[in-house]
Amino acid sequence: MARKKKQSESNAQLKKKQQQLEEYSRQTLNHIALTNIDPKTGQVFFNSAICSVYKFSMTSNSWEKMPVLGTLFIYSRRVAPEDETDPYPYALIILNRTSPENFSLGLIPQNVSYYTNAGVQKDANDIPEMNSSLEDSFIMVSASDGQMYGLWLFDEKDRDPALKLINWCLHESGRPAPQAS
Incomplete structure (x- = not known):
């Protein structure tokens, strides 16, 4: 026994x-x-198996579904602070299953400073502020290019951890990252 x-x-x-x-x-x-x-990929913080993307159209004043459906990843990037052409230390990407073109969005915290090639210090205030929120079942992200995107995650339990990580990347990246469940 x-x-x-x-x-x-x-x-x-x-x-x-x-x-x-x-x-x-x-x-x-x-x-x-x-x-x-993305050769600058650092640590992968989070992934969710099924995510689709919507983009707000100012001309039609409505949401339009983009041809993107795939796995969402939120991750850190290895970027040099003096690289003004790539100031994004974090990113999210959706590896698209419906076409060869993936969806990616650089995330820059509001407390980041970087240097231009001329050695002039700039801070994130020179870049339009990015924000995110949960509205109904969509994670809304206002991007630094002025666009508004809606991320829909199939798995409901992934929405809150994804939102927390995006918010951490944008506002609290000096603190330890929240644990994804």
Whole structure:
């Protein structure tokens, strides 16, 4: 009887290790895929399997569904503070399953300073403020280019953690990142 119990515990430990290895392999493959698209990919904070994107049209005063459906990733980027052409230390990207064109959006905190190529210090106040909020079932993101995007995540339990991480990237990146569930 004790032998069967020990073997059962051993099988449970083996199964747990196998699941951990599968998760690590999945994360590694995701990181490799992201790095192929954005060579400055740092740490991946969050992903959600199904996300679609809507864009607010000022001309029609309505939301238009973009041809984007895929996995959402929120991640840090390795950027030099003096690189004014790429001031985004964070980003979100949706790896599009419906076409070869992915959707990406650079995220810049309002407390970031960077230097121009001429050595002039600028701060994030020189870039239109980005904000995010949850409205109904959409994560609304006002981008630095003045556009408004709505992200719809199929898995409802992913919406709040995604919003918290986007807000952290935009407003609180000096503090530890919230834990994704």
